[in-house]
Amino acid sequence: MVKRIRYYIFLKDVLKLSISCFGGPQAHIAHFQRFLVKERQYLTESDLNELYALCQVLPGPTSTQTLTAIGYRLGGASLAYLTLLVWVLPAVTIMTCAGLLLTSFEKKQISLEFTRFIQPMAVGFVSYAAYTISIKTVTTKTGLVLMVVAGVASYFIKTPFVFPITLLIAGMVTAFDYKAHPKVEKKKFYVEWPNFLLWAGVLVFAAILGAITKAYPILLFENFYRNGSLIFGGGQVLTPMLFTEFVQYPKLYHPLSPQEFLSGYALAQSVPGPVFSFSAYIGTLAMRDYGIIGKLLGAIMSSAGIFLPGTFLIFFMIRFWESLKKYRPIRASLEGIFAANAGLVAAAAILLFQPLENSLVNFGFTIGTFCLLAFTKMPSWAIILGGLILGFLIK
Numbered sequence: 212m213v214k215r216i217r218y219y220i221f222l223k224d225v226l227k228l229s230i231s232c233f234g235g236p237q238a239h240i241a242h243f244q245r246f247l248v249k250e251r252q253y254l255t256e257s258d259l260n261e262l263y264a265l266c267q268v269l270p271g272p273t274s275t276q277t278l279t280a281i282g283y284r285l286g287g288a289s290l291a292y293l294t295l296l297v298w299v300l301p302a303v304t305i306m307t308c309a310g311l312l313l314t315s316f317e318k319k320q321i322s323l324e325f326t327r328f329i330q331p332m333a334v335g336f337v338s339y340a341a342y343t344i345s346i347k348t349v350t351t352k353t354g355l356v357l358m359v360v361a362g363v364a365s366y367f368i369k370t371p372f373v374f375p376i377t378l379l380i381a382g383m384v385t386a387f388d389y390k391a392h393p394k395v396e397k398k399k400f401y402v403e404w405p406n407f408l409l410w411a412g413v414l415v416f417a418a419i420l421g422a423i424t425k426a427y428p429i430l431l432f433e434n435f436y437r438n439g440s441l442i443f444g445g446g447q448v449l450t451p452m453l454f455t456e457f458v459q460y461p462k463l464y465h466p467l468s469p470q471e472f473l474s475g476y477a478l479a480q481s482v483p484g485p486v487f488s489f490s491a492y493i494g495t496l497a498m499r500d501y502g503i504i505g506k507l508l509g510a511i512m513s514s515a516g517i518f519l520p521g522t523f524l525i526f527f528m529i530r531f532w533e534s535l536k537k538y539r540p541i542r543a544s545l546e547g548i549f550a551a552n553a554g555l556v557a558a559a560a561i562l563l564f565q566p567l568e569n570s571l572v573n574f575g576f577t578i579g580t581f582c583l584l585a586f587t588k589m590p591s592w593a594i595i596l597g598g599l600i601l602g603f604l605i606k
Contacts, residue, residue, distance in 0.1 A: 218290055224251060225278065225297045229484045232274075233329070233595045236486075238336030239274035240556075241343060241584065243281075253285060260348060264548040265528060267378055267555070270442055271521015272487040275299065279522055280529050288526065295522055299514065302484030303491045307510040309478050310495025313471060314506065328598040330563075331573040335580025337560040342585070345553040353388075354550035357381045361554030366561060374555060381551035382544030403530050410523035414440060417516075427498060427505075428512045435490050435516030457493055465499050483595075490517040 224246065232242045240263055247253045254262075259277075262284075266276040275298060282294030349358050361377045417433040420426075434456065458472050467475075475496075479489040494513025498505040567573045576598065583589050 218286055218293070221253070221282070221285060221290070222293055222297050225282070225294050226301075228278070229298050229301045231590065231595075232483050233333060233336065236272070236274035236277075238333060238340055240277070241336060241340040243274075243277065244343060247281065254281060256347060258284075260344070260549055260552075261532075261545060262529075264378065264545065264552050265532060266521075266525060267374060267548075267552060269375075269521065269524045269528065270440055271524060272439075272485050272518065275485045275487065275518060276521045276525040280525050283526065283529055291526070292522075295518065299485055299488065299518055302479075302482050302488035303510070303514045305482045306475070306479060306488045306490075306492040307495055307507070309475060310492045310510065311503070311506060313475075314496060314499045328572075328576050328602050329595065330567055331576040332580045332595065332598045334560055334564045334567070335577045336584065337556065337563060338577065338581050339584040341553060341557040341560055342581075344549070344556055348546075348549035349553055351546070353385060354546055357384060357547050357550040358554035358557070361551035362558040363554075365555050365558040377555065378548050378551050381547035383547070385547035385550075386540040386544040388543050388546075401531070403527070406523050406527035406530075410440070410520055410527070413519065413523070427501070428508050431494055431497060431509055432512040432516040435494070435513045436520055439487075439517040440520040453489070453493055457497060465497055467493070467496050471496060485518075487517050488514070490514055 228239075228242060228246060232239045240259075243259060243263075244256065248256050248259055259281075262280045263273070263277050266273045266280065269276065275295065278298050279291050279295045283291035345358060349355055361381060364377050365373050414436060417429065417436055421429045421433040438453070454472060457467050458469055472493075475489060475492040479486055479492065482488070490513040491510040494509035494511075495506045496509075497513075498509030501509075564573070564577065580594060583594055
């Protein structure tokens, strides 16, 4: 009975996060720190940082994997899958509805001008996440150097693979200082391969089935599953790949116009929850020639394809992560991973602001959001709601 109540309470808290977390994975971690760690105390800050760093090394939607991993630690696989469903459902539903609405009114222009303040506010969330992570995890000169190097590397090297490579190199640097850590009794552990084999099996099976049947829903699933297995760095990395496949060089699906694509991307930035929910919007429009059932099926297959690979991989890793981290070199490597992670988040804030106009308004909303998070107890959803209201009122 107690376990069921705990499930219910945790899932209710996940639902609150799913409708109040804005700004992508770097901003989501700040919400998780404030709500899940400080208010609810489901886990410690160290545990959260470890899970977040682990998910950064793996491909897939980082914040989704982190939250799912928390659910796994609290209640096993059943709670983890429920956590995934509750977390993604609101955003996926909103983006599916946006796709349905757009296909119903293709001849009308749908203005998203009221969301123009959300982008600089999201940068404020990311900046605050970088600040909170750095002051709590960067405590040595080595850590400071690694944070700066990681930030510079991710800023100038334009490839998604810079994320896992930087984290792994930073972890290797501090792993050599393992003697500074006390010995902990180690236990033998075994790597359980089923989830890894499940990930690889689905990848191969979807590719073969799509090639044989040429069925659009299967091809959509395979497309997003493949992308979800290769994406490091969040929705910002996924977006140019989708633009290439569904706008510039569409092979089989109904092509999206640049205006449709950018309108959906702007909306995805202004809705709570995972940015990867953008896939539901793409899937809906790609299947617009097949009626309402086809469009809904497109949204479902695209969403399942983008979220499942990262989930399978985090389930594979988390089963032996607790045993693995008892080894001193592994624990020592976490210092470097945490420091590099802080640098990556700081670089993300700069990169996200660059596409915006260098105006006093954008600077003001970024700095104002940071200050509200740092110096007030105003909830994040209220901050974002205020930005949306101002977007409606200010022309």
